[in-house]
Amino acid sequence: MKLIHSHPYYKVVREIKNNEQNSTEVKETIDLYDSLIATASKQFPLKNVSDISYKPLSDSYGFLYLHTNQGVFTFMVKESPKAFIDEYLKLK
Incomplete structure (x- = not known):
């Protein structure tokens, strides 16, 4: 298992x-x-992840949404997760 990208x-x-x-x-x-x-x-196999999206709410934070077959999981982020999402899309 190779780590491709991390995001706080x-x-x-x-x-x-x-x-x-x-x-x-x-x-x-x-x-x-x-x-x-x-x-x-929690761990999410990539086959169970259908999409990742991001919604900025202010200059200081936004939400990263992980869409899975178990529902949508929300993560509060302070920096744009664009690089993380781009790397995910390369794997799909």
């Missing part, structure tokens, strides 16, 4: 301590391999 995404982890809610932004990567796409918590 961010998730917000909320936790309650001492009756206060604290939010922490955690940086993770979505990795494109020659046969699958992997995140910190």
Whole structure:
């Protein structure tokens, strides 16, 4: 399995301590391999991925959408994932 491209995404982890809610932004990567796409918590075989799309929402972030046979998975990104999407399209 060969790593082709990685792109950072961010998730917000909320936790309650001492009756206060604290939010922490955690940086993770979505990795494109020659046969699958992997995140910190899930793997998607490329045969199960039908499309990848991106919607910028502001100057500071947007959403990367991974369309699969299990539904659409959303990842918050701060930089354009154009290179990641272009590499994915080369494999299709």
